Amino acid sequence: MTGASCSDTCRHTQNVEKVRSGMLSEREFLFLAELFKAFGDYTRARILFALSMHELCVCALAEVLDMSQSAISHQLRLLRAAKLVRYRKEGKNVFYALDDDHVRNLILQGLDHVREQG
Amino acid sequence: MTGASCSDTCRHTQNVEKVRSGMLSEREFLFLAELFKAFGDYTRARILFALSMHELCVCALAEVLDMSQSAISHQLRLLRAAKLVRYRKEGKNVFYALDDDHVRNLILQGLDHVREQG
DNA sequence: GTAATAAATGAACACATAAACATGTGAGGC
DNA sequence: GCCTCACATGTTTATGTGTTCATTTATTAC
Numbered sequence: 001m002t003g004a005s006c007s008d009t010c011r012h013t014q015n016v017e018k019v020r021s022g023m024l025s026e027r028e029f030l031f032l033a034e035l036f037k038a039f040g041d042y043t044r045a046r047i048l049f050a051l052s053m054h055e056l057c058v059c060a061l062a063e064v065l066d067m068s069q070s071a072i073s074h075q076l077r078l079l080r081a082a083k084l085v086r087y088r089k090e091g092k093n094v095f096y097a098l099d100d101d102h103v104r105n106l107i108l109q110g111l112d113h114v115r116e117q118g
Numbered sequence: 119m120t121g122a123s124c125s126d127t128c129r130h131t132q133n134v135e136k137v138r139s140g141m142l143s144e145r146e147f148l149f150l151a152e153l154f155k156a157f158g159d160y161t162r163a164r165i166l167f168a169l170s171m172h173e174l175c176v177c178a179l180a181e182v183l184d185m186s187q188s189a190i191s192h193q194l195r196l197l198r199a200a201k202l203v204r205y206r207k208e209g210k211n212v213f214y215a216l217d218d219d220h221v222r223n224l225i226l227q228g229l230d231h232v233r234e235q236g
Numbered sequence: 237g238t239a240a241t242a243a244a245t246g247a248a249c250a251c252a253t254a255a256a257c258a259t260g261t262g263a264g265g266c
Numbered sequence: 267g268c269c270t271c272a273c274a275t276g277t278t279t280a281t282g283t284g285t286t287c288a289t290t291t292a293t294t295a296c
Contacts, residue, residue, distance in 0.1 A: 012178045019171045020182050024229075029163050031232040032225075037158030043254080045151045046141065053137045058273060064138050071255055073274055078253095083235050092263060092272045102231045107150075109227060111142075113220045114149040117201050161284080176243060189285055191244055210242045210293050 038082035039106065043067065044075050051085060052104050055097035156200035157224065161185070162193050169203060170222050173215035 039045060043065065050056060050064050058076065062069045076096060079085045084103050087096045098104055157163060161183065168174060168182050176194065180187045194214060197203045202221050205214045216222055 012175060015172050015174060016178050016181050019168050019174065019178075022171050023164065023168065023182065028229070028232060029160055029167070031235075032167075032228050033158055033160045033163045035158075035228050035231060036154045036163070040151055040153075040155030040158040041254080042147055042151045045147050045154070049147070049150075050137050050141065053140050054133050056133060056137065059271095060134050060137075063134050064141065068256075069273070070257080070275090073272095074254075077274080089263090092270095094273065102227070102234070106224070106227055106231070109220070109224055110150050110153050111146070113153060113224070114146060116220070159284080177241095186286075187243070188245090188287080191242095192284075195244080207293090212243065 034082060035084075038079060038084055039110070041075070043071070044079060045107075047072070047075060047079065048084065048098065048103065048107055051096060051098050052107055055095045057090075057093040057095050059093075061096070152200060153202075156197060156202055157228070159193070161189070162197060163225075165190070165193060165197065166202065166216065166221065166225055169214060169216050170225055173213045175208075175211040175213045177211070179214070 039048065046065050047061060050061060056064065058072055059069060061076075062072045065072065076085065076087075079096075080087070084099055085096050086099050087094050089095075157166065164183055165179060168179060174182065176190055177187055179194075180190045183190065194203065194205075197214075198205070202217055203214050204217050205212050207213075
């Protein structure tokens with residue numbers, strides 16, 4: 001960490017000040033990073049997209065993704081922590097769904113970007 | 119990986135089929151995960167948010183975030199690879215900016231979510 | 237040409253993370 | 267009570283990731 005100002009040739013001082021004063025709190029950036037990190041995994045992306053179609057119980061997710069129940073459950077734990085999914089118990093099953101439309105929108109907006117650039 | 123069907127008690131077969139057939143390609147999910155992974159880091163989140171306010175050269179970013187030029191440059195490399203930023207050279211400086219409005223929208227939408235839940 | 241500066245890159249290290257495997261928990265049916 | 271099933275959770279292992287430090291490239295000024 002050297003925050004070295006690129007001396008005199010680079011006249012950007014005003015922009016630096018403007019941007020610096022517009023920055024958010026450490027806490028907000030940490031939350032933001034955690035949010036996106038939760039999306040940023042192949043398996044979790046598939047889980048979230050699957051749930052964007054229909055609520056599913058754990059073993060159903062395991063079937064859809066063709067993965068072990070344990071692997072799915074570990075990922076769901078992270079998604080719960082990130083508040084991206086909610087769940088309800090029904091007998092021996094636990095059904096997961098996206099927490100709100102914000103989550104769905106983020107996925108869909110991400111897909112838009114992928115389809116344009118990919 | 120055991121894709122074991124949760125036998126008979128769990129009557130979800132129709133949903134599994136519906137969701138499975140609605141899933142995207144492996145390639146698309148990999149892209150999607152890569153996209154979000156690029157957002158999913160404290161430093162990169164700050165870089166992207168800073169750039170959402172104004173284009174900045176590398177050393178200006180280093181100042182704003184109070185980090186070394188090298189650390190910033192390494193992260194910018196990832197953001198370039200993810201096509202989230204573009205850059206233009208001007209003398210000895212390289213100015214970075216967000217690649218398009220998609221990127222800005224994703225950040226802002228993420229912030230909305232954070233502000234509601236956080 | 238040389239010196240100085242902005243940025244990029246490579247290597248090394250500490251740390252985080254995903255999946256596999258084994259085990260624990262808790263509800264339902266007997 | 268016991269057993270079974272759906273799910274959760276520890277633990278380990280292999281892999282990925284972010285930062286630091288040292289070095290290199292590229293551009294400008296002399």
